[in-house]
Amino acid sequence: MKSVILYGSRYGSARRYAQELSKQTDIPAVSYQEAPPLSKLETIVYIGALYAGGVLGLTKTLRRQSFGEHQRLVIVTVGLADPDILQNRENIRNALQKQIPAQLYGRAAVFHLRGAIDYQALSLGHRTMMALLHRSLQKKSAEEWNEEDRALMETYGKRADFADFASLRPIVNEIQGDTE
């Protein structure tokens, strides 16, 4: 195996993106919990869902990993907030920089995808977290919400799916561009 796509997914949207990317690039996709040793791989793509700003499984996967000069790291976040909005991208990137060493962040190609949520499928813990957030936002006026808050309020309690495989295109280009 020369390259791998790892995914951190709780409810399936990051996994579905990883599997589609695998189909388009012929790179195997596995959960971060089954990650092979990374030191010999050329390209490591990490597709992780955002939970309270953090990318699921990323810190654990990259901990104690040192990357050689020849290795490539591509990090893809999957979240509810629209990554076409600059404020959302900045928030995600600021949180990401706190999650992984600066040396790794500096050399990673970073992309953002939009995922899905189905409140009926959420665990009790996640439903409670969202209910607390929702309640605290309700106490504020809508003008005080940032773009992430707005996305949460608009989808609260519902089933929403913003996943779009067409948004994988720049990631495929990134992966294939350098390996040709």
Ligand SMILES: Cc1cc2nc3c(=O)[nH]c(=O)nc-3n(C[C@H](O)[C@H](O)[C@H](O)COP(=O)(O)O)c2cc1C
């Ligand atoms: C408890 C909780 C916290 C979340 N936090 C964020 C967040 O900080 N930013 C974001 O964009 N989306 C957030 N989301 C939305 C998820 O990232 C989104 O549903 C994603 O598609 C889930 O991926 P998965 O299906 O692969 O687990 C959160 C969802 C839950 C349930």
